[in-house]
Structure formats: structure tokens, C-alpha cells
Amino acid sequence: MLAGSRENAGWVKNLNRTPEVSMRISKHSFIGGARVVEQAEEDALARRLVVSKYQPRESDDLSDWGRTALPVAVDLSSETEEVILEVRNEKAKENIMAAEIGRDDYTLKYVSLAEAKNMSGLRLILGAHTIPGPWREACKSIFYVKKIPYTPVVSAGQDGTDRELLEWTAQNSAPVAIWNDDRPRSTWIEQLYLAERLQPTPTLIPTSIEDRSLMFGSINEIAGQNGFAWSKRLTMIHGTVTNPQVDEPTRSFWLNFGTKYGYSAEAAQAAPARMVEVLHFLGARLEQQKATGSKFFIGNQLSALDIYWAAFAALVQPLPPDLCPMATAFRAFYTEKNPVVTTAVSPALLEHRDFIYREYLELPIVF
Numbered sequence: 277m278l279a280g281s282r283e284n285a286g287w288v289k290n291l292n293r294t295p296e297v298s299m300r301i302s303k304h305s306f307i308g309g310a311r312v313v314e315q316a317e318e319d320a321l322a323r324r325l326v327v328s329k330y331q332p333r334e335s336d337d338l339s340d341w342g343r344t345a346l347p348v349a350v351d352l353s354s355e356t357e358e359v360i361l362e363v364r365n366e367k368a369k370e371n372i373m374a375a376e377i378g379r380d381d382y383t384l385k386y387v388s389l390a391e392a393k394n395m396s397g398l399r400l401i402l403g404a405h406t407i408p409g410p411w412r413e414a415c416k417s418i419f420y421v422k423k424i425p426y427t428p429v430v431s432a433g434q435d436g437t438d439r440e441l442l443e444w445t446a447q448n449s450a451p452v453a454i455w456n457d458d459r460p461r462s463t464w465i466e467q468l469y470l471a472e473r474l475q476p477t478p479t480l481i482p483t484s485i486e487d488r489s490l491m492f493g494s495i496n497e498i499a500g501q502n503g504f505a506w507s508k509r510l511t512m513i514h515g516t517v518t519n520p521q522v523d524e525p526t527r528s529f530w531l532n533f534g535t536k537y538g539y540s541a542e543a544a545q546a547a548p549a550r551m552v553e554v555l556h557f558l559g560a561r562l563e564q565q566k567a568t569g570s571k572f573f574i575g576n577q578l579s580a581l582d583i584y585w586a587a588f589a590a591l592v593q594p595l596p597p598d599l600c601p602m603a604t605a606f607r608a609f610y611t612e613k614n615p616v617v618t619t620a621v622s623p624a625l626l627e628h629r630d631f632i633y634r635e636y637l638e639l640p641i642v643f
């Protein structure tokens with residue numbers, strides 16, 4: 277934990293006097309000993325972990341907090357059912373932060389990875405963030421359209437790391453769809469096939485080979501490696517790590533993230549052109565379809581491509597706050613500002629997104 281008012285915080289005064297505390301993570305309560313962190317390496321680790329969890333990536337407020345706050349650790353000794361201490365001051369501070377970034381506006385009832393492992397049926401591992409991550413929203417939407425119920429699962433493990441996720445799914449991104457004891461599906465194409473298998477209607481995969489290859493190819497341009505969203509992510513990483521206002525823990529978080537997704541300055545420089553290429557392709561396809569009297573990307577009915585575009589359009593312009601009650605700091609971050617890219621987004625592409633959400637998908641978006 278980080279105490280913004282350092283030694284003046286009521287809860288820090290309390291723990292200096294009485295270090296025996298209890299804490300609760302989800303449904304688990306622990307007893308342990310609280311202490312102010314003094315060792316340099318642990319200090320850096322605490323700041324990195326806590327800031328990367330809460331930082332609404334564009335806000336300067338939290339970077340100051342991350343630098344000047346006092347790190348406090350709790351050494352857990354055992355798990356207990358009893359909650360001895362409620363850290364009310366901390367809760368009040370968290371509420372203020374939640375109001376700012378919408379972090380607490382959860383509608384979905386998330387279970388932990390450990391709980392999910394003991395369940396059957398469909399479980400979707402989604403990050404518990406109020407951010408319309410496009411892979412996550414597209415995956416949720418595919419199952420929504422098919423009326424397949426699922427249990428939402430947080431992606432972070434009990435220890436706050438991705439260790440549990442890695443152990444279960446052999447990778448550490450979200451979303452992941454898991455049906456009964458089947459192997460976890462962590463890519464969009466496998467998630468789509470799983471949904472089709474569990475509920476064949478309405479079918480989201482066209483029947484003709486021409487349409488099918490066009491659909492899978494197009495979704496891959498949107499959601500696959502080096503595609504539209506992949507490229508957008510490189511520009512987001514680049515914008516953050518080259519911003520002199522960004523503090524070290526945040527920069528190192530994003531550099532780490534970048535390593536995972538092939539970030540380099542050169543790759544980021546090439547990214548807008550790829551985004552434009554995909555946007556032009558999709559825009560032209562819509563026009564062509566319109567000319568034949570179709571409201572959809574493929575043929576005359578809804579396909580997964582319509583859903584994928586609707587979800588991934590959040591990366592140029594998220595839906596308005598009443599339809600997409602997302603973390604405010606991320607709204608600005610998602611909203612595309614590069615004119616090279618924004619001019620490639622035809623009005624028809626955004627109208628199509630609105631049409632698909634209005635007619636087929638869950639609104640407002642739930643987190």
C-alpha cells in the first residue's frame with residue numbers, strides 16, 4: 277500500500293502503534309504484521325506494483341503520489357475468517373480515486389481464478405478494469421449474441437501477479453474463454469469457434485468459403501498480430517514511454533508491456549500507416565456492401581466481423597459515457613488524436629459500430 281499523507285495518515289499512525297492487522301482480499305481474510313517499508317529494493321517494488329495497479333495512465337496525480345507516498349507492507353501470517361480491522365481512512369481515499377477513474381463501477385460479478393478453476397460451464401477471464409479492452413469486449417459480445425451465459429473471472433491472481441493465470445492458461449493476456457475441462461482458449465479465433473460450437477445459432481461464421489476467408493482475414497487485420505489494434509497499442513506504448521511527464525515506475529511498466537507485444541520506436545512509427553490501411557479497407561468494404569443494399573460487412577447478415585469492428589472501434593472513439601461508463605482517464609487515452617488516423621475513420625465506420633451495438637450488443641457496456 278502507499279500512504280499519500282505518509283506518517284500523517286491516520287492508518288499509518290495506527291499501524292505504527294499497533295502493527296497487528298487483518299486484511300481482506302476478495303473473500304479471504306488474513307492476519308499479519310504491518311510495517312513501513314524501508315529497504316530500497318522493496319520500496320521500488322512497492323511503488324511499481326501499487327502504481328501500475330491504480331495509475332490512470334495519463335494522470336499526473338498518481339505519478340506524484342507514486343513518488344512521494346510512503347510504502348507500507350503487511351507480512352501475512354495466516355488466513356483467518358475474522359476481520360479485525362477495517363481501514364476506513366483508506367477506503368475513503370479509494371472512493372475518491374474510484375470516482376475519478378471509475379474503477380469501482382463494476383456490474384459483473386467477478387470470481388477469482390482459484391474459484392473459477394473449481395467451476396464448470398463457461399468462464400471468461402477478463403481483467404477487472406473499467407476499460408473497454410477491445411479483445412475483451414469482442415469476446416464478451418460474441419457470447420452475448422449467442423446468449424451463452426458465463427462467469428466473469430478476474431485475471432490477477434490472489435498475490436496480485438499473473439502467476440495463476442500463467443499456470444492455468446499458459447499465457448498471460450486476457451480474455452481467455454474456458455469451457456468445462458477443455459483447454460483454455462486465449463485467442464479470438466478459438467473463442468469464436470468455441471462460441472459457435474456451444475451455440476450454433478445465430479451463426480457468426482459465413483457459410484461460403486469466399487465470405488469465410490474474407491471474414492477471418494478481416495478480423496485478423498483488426499485483432500491479430502500486427503493488425504489495427506496491435507498497431508494502436510504500439511502507438512499507446514510509444515506515447516507513454518517517450519512522454520517526459522511520465523514517472524519511472526510507469527515507464528518501466530509500459531516498457532515491460534511493450535516487450536510482450538513487440539514494441540520498438542521503429543515499430544511504433546510504422547503503426548499509424550497500418551492502422552490507416554485497415555481502416556481504409558474496412559471503410560471501402562462497408563461502402564461496397566451499402567451499394568448492394570446490405571447493412572453488414574459480409575453478405576446480408578450479422579457476422580463476427582461486425583462485432584469485432586464494433587468492439588475495436590473503441591480504440592479510435594469509445595462510445596459516449598452513458599453507453600460506455602469507462603475509466604475517464606482511459607477515455608482520453610483510447611481516443612485517437614493522430615489526424616492521419618482519424619481522417620481514415622469514415623463516418624460510415626462509426627455509424628456501423630453504433631448500429632451493431634444498438635441492434636445486437638449489450639448496452640450500456642458492462643465492466
Ligand SMILES: N[C@@H](CCC(=O)N[C@@H](CS)C(=O)NCC(=O)O)C(=O)O
Nearest residue numbers: 409411448449450451462463464465
Ligand atoms: N490473445 C488475444 C489477444 C489478447 C490481448 O492482446 N490482450 C491484451 C490487451 S492489451 C492484454 O490482456 N494484455 C494484458 C497484459 O499484457 O498484461 C488474441 O490473440 O486474440
